[in-house]
Amino acid sequence: MSFFGRNLPYLLAGISVGGQYALIAIGYTMVYGILRLINFAHGDISMFAGLAMVYLSAAMPLHLAVPIVIVITVILGFAVERVAYKPLRTAPRMSIMISAIGVSYLLQNLAFYITGGLSKPYATIPWISDTITIGTATTKRVTIITPILTILLVIGLVLLIKYTKIGMAMRAVSKDFETSQLMGIRINSVISTTFVIGSLLAAIGSILFFTNYTGVTPAAGAMPGLKAFVAAVFGGIGSIPGAVVGAFLIGICENIIKGLDAMLIQMGILKSGLGLATFSDAFTFALLIVILIAKPTGLFGEKATDKV
Amino acid sequence: MNQKKKYLTAAILIGALFLLLFVLEQILPANSMLFTVLKKGAIYALVAVSMNLLNGFTGLFSLGQAGFMLIGAYTYAILTIPTELKETDMVYKYYDCAVHVSVPVVIGLLCAGLAAAVFAFLVGLPVLRLKSDYLAIATLGFAEIIRAVFQWDMLGPVTNGSNLLKKFPTFSSTLFPFAVAVVCIAFIVLLIHSSYGRAFLAIREDEIAAEAMGINLAKHKMMAFCISSFFAGVGGALLAMYQTTIAATQFKSAMTYEILLIVVIGGIGSVTGSCIGAFLFIASSEWWLRGLDNGVFLGISAPAVFRGGFRKVVFAVIIMAMVLFYRKGIMGSREFSIDGILGFFRKKRRREEALK
Amino acid sequence: MSESILRAEHLTMQFGGVVAVDDLTFNVDEGEIVALIGPNGAGKTTAFNVVTGVYEPTNGAIYFRDEAIVRNHPRGKMKKIYQGENRDTYIRAIVKTPDQITGLGIARTFQNIRLFKDLSVLENVMIARHLHVKANFLSAALRLNWKEERQLRRQSMELLQLVGLEDARDDVASSLPYGKQRRLEIARALATRPSLLLLDEPAAGMNPQETMELSDFIKHIKREFNLSVFMIEHHMDLVMAIADRIYVLDFGKLIAHGTPNEVQNNPRVIEAYLGVSEDAEG
Numbered sequence: 043m044s045f046f047g048r049n050l051p052y053l054l055a056g057i058s059v060g061g062q063y064a065l066i067a068i069g070y071t072m073v074y075g076i077l078r079l080i081n082f083a084h085g086d087i088s089m090f091a092g093l094a095m096v097y098l099s100a101a102m103p104l105h106l107a108v109p110i111v112i113v114i115t116v117i118l119g120f121a122v123e124r125v126a127y128k129p130l131r132t133a134p135r136m137s138i139m140i141s142a143i144g145v146s147y148l149l150q151n152l153a154f155y156i157t158g159g160l161s162k163p164y165a166t167i168p169w170i171s172d173t174i175t176i177g178t179a180t181t182k183r184v185t186i187i188t189p190i191l192t193i194l195l196v197i198g199l200v201l202l203i204k205y206t207k208i209g210m211a212m213r214a215v216s217k218d219f220e221t222s223q224l225m226g227i228r229i230n231s232v233i234s235t236t237f238v239i240g241s242l243l244a245a246i247g248s249i250l251f252f253t254n255y256t257g258v259t260p261a262a263g264a265m266p267g268l269k270a271f272v273a274a275v276f277g278g279i280g281s282i283p284g285a286v287v288g289a290f291l292i293g294i295c296e297n298i299i300k301g302l303d304a305m306l307i308q309m310g311i312l313k314s315g316l317g318l319a320t321f322s323d324a325f326t327f328a329l330l331i332v333i334l335i336a337k338p339t340g341l342f343g344e345k346a347t348d349k350v
Numbered sequence: 351m352n353q354k355k356k357y358l359t360a361a362i363l364i365g366a367l368f369l370l371l372f373v374l375e376q377i378l379p380a381n382s383m384l385f386t387v388l389k390k391g392a393i394y395a396l397v398a399v400s401m402n403l404l405n406g407f408t409g410l411f412s413l414g415q416a417g418f419m420l421i422g423a424y425t426y427a428i429l430t431i432p433t434e435l436k437e438t439d440m441v442y443k444y445y446d447c448a449v450h451v452s453v454p455v456v457i458g459l460l461c462a463g464l465a466a467a468v469f470a471f472l473v474g475l476p477v478l479r480l481k482s483d484y485l486a487i488a489t490l491g492f493a494e495i496i497r498a499v500f501q502w503d504m505l506g507p508v509t510n511g512s513n514l515l516k517k518f519p520t521f522s523s524t525l526f527p528f529a530v531a532v533v534c535i536a537f538i539v540l541l542i543h544s545s546y547g548r549a550f551l552a553i554r555e556d557e558i559a560a561e562a563m564g565i566n567l568a569k570h571k572m573m574a575f576c577i578s579s580f581f582a583g584v585g586g587a588l589l590a591m592y593q594t595t596i597a598a599t600q601f602k603s604a605m606t607y608e609i610l611l612i613v614v615i616g617g618i619g620s621v622t623g624s625c626i627g628a629f630l631f632i633a634s635s636e637w638w639l640r641g642l643d644n645g646v647f648l649g650i651s652a653p654a655v656f657r658g659g660f661r662k663v664v665f666a667v668i669i670m671a672m673v674l675f676y677r678k679g680i681m682g683s684r685e686f687s688i689d690g691i692l693g694f695f696r697k698k699r700r701r702e703e704a705l706k
Numbered sequence: 707m708s709e710s711i712l713r714a715e716h717l718t719m720q721f722g723g724v725v726a727v728d729d730l731t732f733n734v735d736e737g738e739i740v741a742l743i744g745p746n747g748a749g750k751t752t753a754f755n756v757v758t759g760v761y762e763p764t765n766g767a768i769y770f771r772d773e774a775i776v777r778n779h780p781r782g783k784m785k786k787i788y789q790g791e792n793r794d795t796y797i798r799a800i801v802k803t804p805d806q807i808t809g810l811g812i813a814r815t816f817q818n819i820r821l822f823k824d825l826s827v828l829e830n831v832m833i834a835r836h837l838h839v840k841a842n843f844l845s846a847a848l849r850l851n852w853k854e855e856r857q858l859r860r861q862s863m864e865l866l867q868l869v870g871l872e873d874a875r876d877d878v879a880s881s882l883p884y885g886k887q888r889r890l891e892i893a894r895a896l897a898t899r900p901s902l903l904l905l906d907e908p909a910a911g912m913n914p915q916e917t918m919e920l921s922d923f924i925k926h927i928k929r930e931f932n933l934s935v936f937m938i939e940h941h942m943d944l945v946m947a948i949a950d951r952i953y954v955l956d957f958g959k960l961i962a963h964g965t966p967n968e969v970q971n972n973p974r975v976i977e978a979y980l981g982v983s984e985d986a987e988g
Contacts, residue, residue, distance in 0.1 A: 080483050129674055135482055136411055140614055141673050143607050148666035150604075155659035264603075271487065324498035327491030334484055335476045537847055544846035545832070545839045545855065548825075552833045555822035562758060562816075564808035564837030564898050573843060683824070 052301040053294065054185050058254060060293025061188035065247030066270035067277075067285040068199065069119075069240025075216035075280035076236055077131075079138050083122055083145035085267015086153075087241060091115040091248040092164060092258040093153055099165035107165070112245045119241025120234055128230075146264065153260035161257035171253050184253045189290070191250070195243065196286050203282070208235055216280055265323065269296075272330040278340030287341065292329065296322045364532060371524050380522075387633045388524045392531040393588045395628035398612045399535050399621050400581035405610070406618040406683075407542060408574040409554030411482045413606050414473065415582050417493030420601035421469050422462035422583025423590040424500060427515040428508060430458040435517050441510065448507035455519050459530065459587050466583025467576045469496070474575045478568065490603055500598040514597035518590065527588050534581050539621055541577070550574050611669050617679030626680055639664060709771070711736045711902050711934045712757070712812075717766035719752050719958075726752040727763070728958040734902065739928065739935040741945045743969075744955035745978055750938045751817050753955070754904055757936075758814050759804040770810050770902070775802050809837055813900035815891045817907050817938070821879040827890055828875040831862040834897035865893045868927070884911055892923075896931065903927075905937035909944050921947045946970070954978065 066088055073081045094114050098107040126145050130138040172183045203209035211232045215222045223229050251266070252258055270285075273292050277284020298305070299322040333340065371388070378384060397419060404410050428449055436447040453461070477488045499505065501512045509515075521527065541547050549570050552560035561567055590596045608631070616627025639647075642661040650656075672679070712734040719727040727749045734740045742750050755761045757768055759775065768775040802810075813834075822830050835858045841851035849855070866872040869889040874882060882890065888908065895903060908924070909917045921944050928935055939945050945952060945966065952969045954962040956978040962969050969975055 078483070080487065126670065126674065133677065136405070136618070137673070137677055139411065139483065139486065140610065141670070143610065144666065144670045144673050147604075147607055147611070148663070148670055151659060151662040151666045155657075155663045158658060268487075268490070272491075275484075275487070321498050321502075324495040327494050330491050331476060331488055334480055334488055338480070338484070540849065541843065541847040544843070544849075545836045545841075545858065546843045546846050548829055548833045549836045551825055551829070552822055552836075555825060556820050558760065558804075559816070559820040559822065560833070561804040562760075562808060562814055562820075563834040563894065564805050565833070566803070566805045577843070 049298075049301055049305060051181065052297040054181050056294030056297035057290065058181075058185040058188045058293070059251075059297065060290035061192035062247045062251040062254075063266060063270045063273055063293050064192050064286040064289035065195065065243045065250070066266060067273040067289045068196070068243050068282055070267075070271045071274035071277070071279055071282060071285040072212070072236050072240055074274065076212065076219075076233060077127070077138075078135070079127065079142060080271060081127075081240075082139070082142040082267070083126075083149060084119075084240065084244060085263035085265070085270065086146050086149035087115060087119055087122070087263070088244040088248040088251070088267065089153060089258065089260070089263025090118060090149060091245040092252045092262065093157065093162065095165055095249065095252070096162045096258055104165065104167060108167075108249065111249070112242060115245035115248075116238050116241045119237045119244070123233060123237040128233075150260045150264065157258075157260065159260070161259045163257045164252040164255065167249070167253055182254060184250055188250045191246070192286065195246070196282060199239070199243075199282060208232070212236060269323075269326045272326050275330060276333050276340055278342040281340065281342040284340055284342035292326050295329075296325060299325050367532075368525060368528070371528060375524060383637045385524050387629065387637055389527050389592055390636065391629040391632040392524075392527040393585055393592060394609070394612060394632055395625040396531040396534050396588065397582055397585035397609055398616065398624035398628045399538055400578045400585065401609050402613050402616075402618065402621065402624045403538055403542070403550075403581075404574055404578035406613060406620070406624075407547065407554060408550040408571065409482075410478070410571060410574065411486045412489040412575070412578075413486045413603065413610070414489030414493040414579075415609050416601040416603060416605040417489075417496040418466040418470060418579040418582040419586030419589065419605070420493075420496060420500060420598060421466045422586030423596050423601070424509060424515065424586075424598070425465040425583070426458045426462040426587035427518045427590050427596060429453050429461055430455060430518045431515070432517070441515060441517050442507070443513065445506040445510065458519075459584055462587035463580040463584040466586070467580040470576045470579030471572065474572050478571045478575060490606070493601075493603060493606065497598050497601055509598075512598070514595045515590075516595040520591045520594050527592065530584065530588060534584060535621065535625070538577075538581065542621070546570070546573065613679075615669065615672055615679055617681035617683060619683035620679070620681035620685055622685045623679055623681030635661065635665065709736055710734065710769070711771060712936060713769045714753075714757065715767045715769075717753065717756060717768065718764045719749070719756055719761060720764040726958050727756065730766070730955070730958070730960055732953050732960070732963070734934055734936045736934055737928075737932075738950045739924070739937070739948050741949040741952045742936065742938045742955060743940070743942075743945060743952060744961075747957075748955040749958040750955055751906055752958075754814065754906055754938065757807075758812060758904065759802055759807045762801045770807070770812060773810060775807055775810075805837065808898050808900075811899070811901035812904060813895035813898045813902070814904035815888075815895050815906055815908060817910070819887050819891055821887060821890060821894070823878075823880040825879055826876050827871055827879055827882065828859075828862060828866065830879050830890060831865055831894050831897045832858060834894045835862060837898060862897060865897055868896075868930075869893045869923075885916060888912075892927075896927065900931075900933065902934045902936060905935065905939075907938055907940060909939060909941040912941070914943065917941055917944050918947075920944065924948055 066085060069084050070081060073079055073084070091111055091114070095107060095111045098110055101107075102110075122145055126141045127138060130141055169183065173180055174183050174186070203212060208231075211222070211227045212235070214225070214227060215229065215232050219229075222232075252262075255262075269292055270289060273288035274285040276288035276291070277286065299318055302318045374384070397415065401412075401415050404412050429451065430453060431441060433450060433452040435441055436449060436452070441447075473489070473492045477485060477492070480488055500509050502509075503511050505511065542550070549560070549565050552563065552565055553567060553570060553574075557567060586601075612627040612631045613624055614627075615630065616623030616625070639661045642656050642664055643658050644656065647656055710733040714733070715731050717727055717730040718725065730749075730753060732740075732742075742753065744750055752761065756763045756766075757775070763776055766776060822833065825833075839846065839851070839854060839858070841854060845851050846855075863872060863875070866875055869892060871882075871886060871890060871893065874886065879887070879890065888910075892905070892908065905924075909920055912920060924935060924937075925948060927933060937949075949966055951964065952962075952966055953960060954969060954972070954975050961978060962972045962975045964972075
């Protein structure tokens, strides 16, 4: 088997998970751009969407369950913003971040309570769960669907932001919060819309994500959420294309590291494994630190001049 | 009230506390829940105060505490496991242990703190100049990296890889963790009331003004970061002693979140608040709210609702309520001061005399 | 002729395309009170910020006594010049950090008061003495430096007495009325033991009576602490009363310089403040 053929599964997995991270990362970058808040709870909202699917798909046919899951997730994201973030908008920055951490903590413990801590098997959605063969690798169809769907959604989103009124409002608010209010922009609507869009994408992302995994656990959202945030920072906070690029990069690199040992042995560089797979998660954070030091505004971000 | 009297009163109160603990240990059975709460509470109080020093007093929002606790715990364990045991298969089953020394407990604790402080220095170099939200994520990231490193196969001869460490010296009496915690917290309090503590407060209040008044930001931020991590390391070592076994997987970011929530409950910027918050947190999760997980709570029996995990949910809700409505926490940024207590009694006496 | 305590040469500060300070050259001699005046937005506070190290200038050199605060230096950072003869070239500059500059002996107050709001009045002043503390953190925590600490506290109390705030010493800084907050800021600046005091609009918000008191106060502390003073001010009565020399800034450029009388009668200055008019003001 060729070098490429042997490592294709990692690449494919990388692209697939990269797309899923991208959908979650968009939610992070949009919220941070407007509120300067790292929504720690965003990943957990995605996890909750997965849980909702688990329970709903057991009670009703899939073509009903999927839209209802999306609606529930959107309502959840909207509610979290109204209850946990809106009251703290004038509070010091630390308070709202602590609130986000609190919401994350609550969602995870709630999920643990509901599921009893066991991993709940995810519903099998026909067609996208089907196994297909690409070259020499076999994988689920969702692996191919994910990047395509992600790119379509991103294009749609960018168009929305560029050419609609609400999109312009969102851009204005992310540039200058106070002045936008003075110009008559309804801040609450803009913020709620941001959370709605973010949660919508997170719901879709969770459907794609969990189709690839055996089950949903309470902690399933935390790590992907953090990685998605790193992707957003890498691409430049406030830049949606940047977040997507960052997410795919992280997804691919992460999976390459999982296979790095095998790859390096094939290439003759190593004699025996170095156990580098443990670092696949840590890699993302190392990347974060490198980018924060080298280019804090990210790949596509803009530099803001602070006036003293 | 002058300084000497203050120190004397503080010493007497602490002595009374230890006497009380000693008496309790004589009269209550050793496995009483009270001791669990006291031991674990003291440890978490130390770590919470160390986090408060950094987040509450210096204003540096760092989420890396679990990582430094991990370093402290492992340093202590690795250095204090008896050399004979290291050579056998008892602990280092899959590796040949590379560490051939064994040190007494106190040295182990000191090394735990120093190791954490050294790591803090290395982490702080790139990270401390970042803005607050980015600092939070960067320190969180470093904690994860540290955890991955400690689980790495290649370091197995030192860290035992992903297996747990055990057979290091532990404590049985509640007095030990209390003694260590009291000494450490006393140092932190003294530091806060010194010129350096004031410099930390200045950095929290207004960095630009602090710099204009001659305070070197980089040096003092690093100082706060390293000192805080030192005590987090000692706390981690104490935790290892309490649990008798440790594994790197335990020191996840969830642990940092819990410490943060303790600090918030007690009041950011209040040492007494962190201590009270720690004991409340531990008492609730280990003891009072136990019934919420086991079917019967406050006399109400509802096994369908009160089952595994409900305790943490109630907890999380209480914390959200505090964050939203009682942002200042229990103590706000005030402390239990000796002046305050005596002043209270003096006022009461004056009122009584006025009424006569 | 006394030595210059502060000397700035060809100072330029650009923020992107905006030139806030344009080729400014000035100096303050030992024992002088020099005022920097000009309409709002002229670049006065920006000049202060450059001198105190908050901003790194785009070009120029600043010397405190003989020590360079900003200087072209082969080992310094690169800065790009946006206009003038050396446009689009890069020069290397070396800049000291604000705390180093304060350590040299320059202290400042801020235009929009920047006190340590939640700390007490006394703590605000004591913090400004921290840079002179010799003990390291261990000794300080273990109170091995108790003599030094006691002296620090005493000296801070003396400064509070100087500005009449000793009774308010335990009050929270943000609870003070505006005038007292300004006095506290000056006391805090003095605590760093400066040789040069930079005052940014010290009389802002004061009535004529308070301004007169401030004028006496500045003369008093100048004598008492052997200070040179460089101040930004809009209250002309204060400037005329105590300034030895005045620099006038407009749109970042120096348009006049001299004694109060010279500047008062300078037509360019009048034009900058009042605009060109058809009828002469009586």
